[in-house]
Amino acid sequence: xxxxxxxxxxxxxxxxxxxxxxxxxxxxxxxxxxxxxxxxxxxxxxxxxxxxxxxxxxxxxxxxxxxxxxxxxxxxxxxxxxxxxxxxxxxxxxxxxxxxxxxxxxxxxxxxxx
Amino acid sequence: xxxxxxxxxxxxxxxxxxxxxxxxxxxxxxxxxxxxxxxxxxxxxxxxxxxxxxxxxxxxxxxxxxxxxxxxxxxxxxxxxxxxxxxxxxxxxxxxxxxxxxxxxxxxxxxx
Numbered sequence: 414x415x416x417x418x419x420x421x422x423x424x425x426x427x428x429x430x431x432x433x434x435x436x437x438x439x440x441x442x443x444x445x446x447x448x449x450x451x452x453x454x455x456x457x458x459x460x461x462x463x464x465x466x467x468x469x470x471x472x473x474x475x476x477x478x479x480x481x482x483x484x485x486x487x488x489x490x491x492x493x494x495x496x497x498x499x500x501x502x503x504x505x506x507x508x509x510x511x512x513x514x515x516x517x518x519x520x521x522x523x524x525x526x527x
Numbered sequence: 528x529x530x531x532x533x534x535x536x537x538x539x540x541x542x543x544x545x546x547x548x549x550x551x552x553x554x555x556x557x558x559x560x561x562x563x564x565x566x567x568x569x570x571x572x573x574x575x576x577x578x579x580x581x582x583x584x585x586x587x588x589x590x591x592x593x594x595x596x597x598x599x600x601x602x603x604x605x606x607x608x609x610x611x612x613x614x615x616x617x618x619x620x621x622x623x624x625x626x627x628x629x630x631x632x633x634x635x636x637x638x639x
Contacts, residue, residue, distance in 0.1 A: 456629040515560055515572030
């Protein structure tokens, strides 16, 4: 298995533009998580899905952020419109359903909004 | 808010020495996990210890858990330059919730 695959690896965009981050979880993993990492706040959970259904999106900072998981092998995180304070590294992670398993993280997308 | 808090924030040691990092947390857990993150990379799962376990080993890693003190420690023995990375603890509350909450990490530098 190639692991959790995220794209793009780097994204530079202008303030006000729409940004879409993509994630392909490990096959057979039923839970998918989106995290954001910054120096100031560390790793923050934005949203997670179980069996493609969003379970908890309380970490999504505001309505500009949205996430979808149309099927078991694909998820997107969209920011519209983007702002400079959204600059961070965004990670996707997956795990088999159930507590007691470690997460497998993707390599992340480094987003810079100028 | 962060559930786990690592201590120290940064640690610098010589190659061959042991490195110990600590993690404290606030609420009850089902298990606690440790992850490593190399610069510019994603997090890598190292080890998981369940709430009914007190100690666990994996290669040069030794993890302890004290649920009465709500604390855990990660010991890396005979450190190598390749161990240079940030180390995070993460708590799993269980009870049907699969959310891990991460601390801010300990940055370990191993000097050759």
